[in-house]
Amino acid sequence: MNVHDLPTPALVVDAEAFEHNLAAMAAVRPGTALRPHVKAFKSTALAGELAAAGHPSFCGATARELVGMARAGLGADLLLANELLDLNRLAALAELATLGARVTVAVDSDETVAAAAQAGIGEVLIDVEVGLPRGGCPPADAARLAEQARRAGLAVRGVMGYEGHLMMEPDETKAEKVAASMRLLTEAHAEVGGDVISGGGTGTYAVNTWVTELQAGSYTLMDTQYGLLDTPFRQALSVLATVLTASPKGWLVADAGLKAMSLDHGDPTVVGGDVWFCSDEHTTFAPSAGTPAPRIGDRVRIHPSHVDPTVALHPVLHVVRGDEVIERWPVDLRGW
Amino acid sequence: MNVHDLPTPALVVDAEAFEHNLAAMAAVRPGTALRPHVKAFKSTALAGELAAAGHPSFCGATARELVGMARAGLGADLLLANELLDLNRLAALAELATLGARVTVAVDSDETVAAAAQAGIGEVLIDVEVGLPRGGCPPADAARLAEQARRAGLAVRGVMGYEGHLMMEPDETKAEKVAASMRLLTEAHAEVGGDVISGGGTGTYAVNTWVTELQAGSYTLMDTQYGLLDTPFRQALSVLATVLTASPKGWLVADAGLKAMSLDHGDPTVVGGDVWFCSDEHTTFAPSAGTPAPRIGDRVRIHPSHVDPTVALHPVLHVVRGDEVIERWPVDLRGW
Numbered sequence: 001m002n003v004h005d006l007p008t009p010a011l012v013v014d015a016e017a018f019e020h021n022l023a024a025m026a027a028v029r030p031g032t033a034l035r036p037h038v039k040a041f042k043s044t045a046l047a048g049e050l051a052a053a054g055h056p057s058f059c060g061a062t063a064r065e066l067v068g069m070a071r072a073g074l075g076a077d078l079l080l081a082n083e084l085l086d087l088n089r090l091a092a093l094a095e096l097a098t099l100g101a102r103v104t105v106a107v108d109s110d111e112t113v114a115a116a117a118q119a120g121i122g123e124v125l126i127d128v129e130v131g132l133p134r135g136g137c138p139p140a141d142a143a144r145l146a147e148q149a150r151r152a153g154l155a156v157r158g159v160m161g162y163e164g165h166l167m168m169e170p171d172e173t174k175a176e177k178v179a180a181s182m183r184l185l186t187e188a189h190a191e192v193g194g195d196v197i198s199g200g201g202t203g204t205y206a207v208n209t210w211v212t213e214l215q216a217g218s219y220t221l222m223d224t225q226y227g228l229l230d231t232p233f234r235q236a237l238s239v240l241a242t243v244l245t246a247s248p249k250g251w252l253v254a255d256a257g258l259k260a261m262s263l264d265h266g267d268p269t270v271v272g273g274d275v276w277f278c279s280d281e282h283t284t285f286a287p288s289a290g291t292p293a294p295r296i297g298d299r300v301r302i303h304p305s306h307v308d309p310t311v312a313l314h315p316v317l318h319v320v321r322g323d324e325v326i327e328r329w330p331v332d333l334r335g336w
Numbered sequence: 337m338n339v340h341d342l343p344t345p346a347l348v349v350d351a352e353a354f355e356h357n358l359a360a361m362a363a364v365r366p367g368t369a370l371r372p373h374v375k376a377f378k379s380t381a382l383a384g385e386l387a388a389a390g391h392p393s394f395c396g397a398t399a400r401e402l403v404g405m406a407r408a409g410l411g412a413d414l415l416l417a418n419e420l421l422d423l424n425r426l427a428a429l430a431e432l433a434t435l436g437a438r439v440t441v442a443v444d445s446d447e448t449v450a451a452a453a454q455a456g457i458g459e460v461l462i463d464v465e466v467g468l469p470r471g472g473c474p475p476a477d478a479a480r481l482a483e484q485a486r487r488a489g490l491a492v493r494g495v496m497g498y499e500g501h502l503m504m505e506p507d508e509t510k511a512e513k514v515a516a517s518m519r520l521l522t523e524a525h526a527e528v529g530g531d532v533i534s535g536g537g538t539g540t541y542a543v544n545t546w547v548t549e550l551q552a553g554s555y556t557l558m559d560t561q562y563g564l565l566d567t568p569f570r571q572a573l574s575v576l577a578t579v580l581t582a583s584p585k586g587w588l589v590a591d592a593g594l595k596a597m598s599l600d601h602g603d604p605t606v607v608g609g610d611v612w613f614c615s616d617e618h619t620t621f622a623p624s625a626g627t628p629a630p631r632i633g634d635r636v637r638i639h640p641s642h643v644d645p646t647v648a649l650h651p652v653l654h655v656v657r658g659d660e661v662i663e664r665w666p667v668d669l670r671g672w
Contacts, residue, residue: 007422009672039616061617082617083580083589085633086343108581111632133612133620134589135581164615244419245444245471253419253470259645263600264614276469278600279500280375280644281397281418284469296447297421308616309595312649315671335651336345 001325003318004299008242009256011314012301013221013329015321017236021219022053024232028205029214032057035079035198038065038333040217040308043317044072045329050220059198059215060333063089066103067096068333075101079198081160081215083112083127083135089336090119097122106160107149108137117152124154125198128188130161130181139184143191158196161185162215167203171230175207182210202226202233223307225265237317238301239268239310241283243294250286252293254300257281261302262309271301337661339654340635344578345592347650348637349557349665351657353572357555358389360568364541365550368393371415371534374401374669376553376644379653380408381665386556395534395551396669399425402439403432404669411437415534417496417551419448419463419471425672426455433458442496443485444473453488460490461534464524466497466517475520479527494532497521498551503539507566511543518546538562538569559643561601573653574637575604575646577619579630586622588629590636593617597638598645607637 003012025034036050039061047058047069057077060066063086066078075096083106084090093103106127107113116124126146129136137145146156163181166174182199189197200208202219203226218226221237239261241254254270258278261268267275272294273285283302287293294300304310311317312334319327339348361370372386375397383394383405393413396402399422402414411432419442420426429439442463443449452460462482465472473481482492499517502510518535525533536544538555539562554562557573577592590606594614597604603611608630609621619638623629630636640646647653648670655663 007425007672082591085578085580089343109632112580129583133583133585133587134615134618138584242421244421244448247465247469248474249469251469255418258598258600259648262594262598264594264598279470282470296445312595336343 003240003320003323003325006240006318006325008240008299009260010240011311011317012238012240013317013319014236014238015319015326017234018220021222021233021236022050025205025216025219026053030054032213035059035213035215036220037081037201037215037217038069041220041311041317042331042333043329044068044074044332046220046317047074048072057213062336063093064335065333066093070096070099070101075099077102078104079125080105081198082106083108085112085115087115087119090115090121094120094122104157106135107145108135110148113145113149113152113154117154122155123157124149125157125160125196126188126192128159128161128185130163130184130199131166132162132164134164136161139188142188146192156192156194158194158198159185159189159192160198162199162201163204163208164201167201168225168229174204178204178207182208186210202231203229206231218307221307221311223265223310224269224303224305235303237307237311238271238303241300241302243296243298243300246293246296251276251284252286254283254285254302255281256302257283260313261304262306262313264309265305268305269303271303273300339576339656339659339661342576342654342661344576344635345596346576347647347653348574348576349653349655350572350574351655351662353570354556357558357569357572358386361541361552361555362389366390368549371395371549371551372556373417373537373551373553374405377556377647377653378667378669379665380404380410380668382556382653383410384408393549398672399429400671401669402429406432406435406437411435413438414440415461416441417534418442419444421448421451423451423455426451426457430456430458440493442471443481444471446484449481449485449488449490453490458491459493460485461493461496461532462524462528464495464497464521466499466520466535467502468498468500470500472497475524478524482528492528492530494530494534495521495525495528496534498535498537499540499544500537503537504561504565510540514540514543518544522546538567539565542567554643557643557647559601559646560605560639560641571639573643573647574639577636577638579632579634579636582629582632587612587620588622590619590621590638591617592619592638596649597640598642598649600645601641604641605639607639609636
């Protein structure tokens with residue numbers, strides 16, 4: 001099928017850019033030095049490409065993501081990189097062992113340790129707060145929590161800490177600030193023990209040399225926010241849309257709006273256009289200066305500002321080489 | 337089931353507030369004077385409540401919404417209140433006649449008229465641009481377009497014009513500006529003919545006295561943006577979340593983030609809390625001054641800033657009366 005025959009809006013992945021991104025990251029973070037984050041793409045088919053590229057370990061943000069990965073035969077080493085208190089969902093994760101999957105969950109409190117133990121989880125990481133105001137125990141509490149986890153019968157594989165507040169830090173100060181953040185994590189690790197120091201992301205992949213495994217996912221598809229950084233990763237994801245209206249006053253309307261692209265990191269970018277605003281099912285834009293205006297029925301490509309929640313709005317990723325749709329990757333890990 | 341036994345994040349509809357909202361709108365816009373907009377809630381079960389409350393006509397923003405409504409037996413008078421060029425989807429709409437459904441589509445150009453006629457659509461509205469830079473033909477072109485539609489064999493039921501740019505206009509100037517906007521529409525209608533003048537929304541329901549049918553949907557569930565207006569409608573929708581982390585530094589983390597709530601109209605509001613920021617699966621917040629801090633495992637209610645795209649992120653609406661879950665309304669009209 002030709003990409004221009006796809007009903008719109010449609011998510012499109014440029015195969016060449018995607019392959020480039022995988023190779024560029026694997027050159028720095030080969031094998032298990034990378035733990036790709038499934039939350040960015042929510043697709044077992046895409047995850048399978050990463051496994052084929054030599055990365056057998058994955059992390060996810062939801063129980064649903066881990067269950068889907070294990071059922072797809074991608075459960076060699078799965079980390080729930082978030083806290084979870086829901087005993088039913090934790091028990092479902094524990095049961096993934098029957099599929100041969102290895103499951104580790106993040107814990108950051110007495111309550112999350114107790115829930116993991118009660119649900120039959122076998123292995124945990126101590127999640128340490130390293131500067132981002134979100135999950136994670138205070139660094140000074142990590143050793144106590146590890147001891148408590150072990151007393152509860154849990155194996156402690158090491159520590160996790162996500163310096164998410166530094167992803168968009170300017171290059172001039174990023175390395176220094178990541179070093180300070182990771183010092184908290186490595187000091188906690190020295191007290192907690194275990195083989196694993198897990199953290200990082202696409203925005204710090206080049207400077208975070210402390211983690212034993214980097215939790216990056218966005219680099220595979222990219223978005224315009226990460227595109228602001230100086231990285232080798234190329235924009236592989238776009239939303240294909242059709243121009244429905246061309247106003248004589250100069251604006252155009254395409255049939256992809258905020259139900260097809262998440263705006264939490266700002267407006268998306270129309271290739272060859274200047275976005276005015278997005279509505280539920282529309283993007284109003286003007287042709288960029290010097291660009292011929294698209295006509296009614298023409299297709300336009302739109303690059304989202306934030307890949308993770310944008311992919312989660314769609315049922316399928318259409319992989320294209322040139323104009324040919326060569327594969328369909330179901331977005332099969334949505335929901336919770 | 338008790339609401340506190342729901343896995344989180346979960347969409348919750350307060351039955352009492354919902355019923356109040358339906359009654360408050362029906363008092364002003366009874367029967368077919370309201371054409372509820374399905375895009376706000378994407379649920380045939382919720383639409384069935386509106387039909388039972390006396391509103392048999394509906395509009396939608398996508399072909400998928402209209403197809404689902406017709407299949408659910410709610411196709412008495414369905415309007416696609418957007419342009420559509422996709423011949424396959426238009427043909428699917430035309431075929432809904434075999435289910436006894438009546439389908440009308442909006443057209444605003446030669447191209448959309450031609451596509452509707454080619455696909456076998458029977459009835460159209462001429463969509464007129466009344467100030468919002470989006471779909472709609474120039475008012476001066478409406479008569480010509482209607483004539484062209486009739487030549488193409490389409491029945492023209494009237495006009496449509498959406499004054500979306502005035503939904504949040506201050507009360508002092510809203511009536512006057514809506515009047516000016518609707519003057520464009522009624523003048524176009526005088527030339528186009530037909531019985532229907534369709535437009536308006538929750539934000540202009542009280543002052544738009546020109547339309548024969550009001551296209552409102554958000555009022556059923558409401559959100560914090562529309563909550564800023566002086567209307568009788570109550571916040572019926574919330575996202576239920578669980579506190580996962582309580583930092584000694586004062587913040588809390590709940591398990592509903594920007595994959596559970598759309599941020600396009602700004603951050604959501606935690607009841608009893610002050611939101612710091614949302615991540616993919618988390619909201620970081622602090623307890624409001626004077627409010628006892630929730631503890632790990634406690635449930636919190638979050639009100640989204642924009643109802644339409646938030647509902648579209650979830651598979652089901654849980655209807656509660658008090659703490660009892662009395663019904664589950666599948667969000668069965670998602671996608672395109």
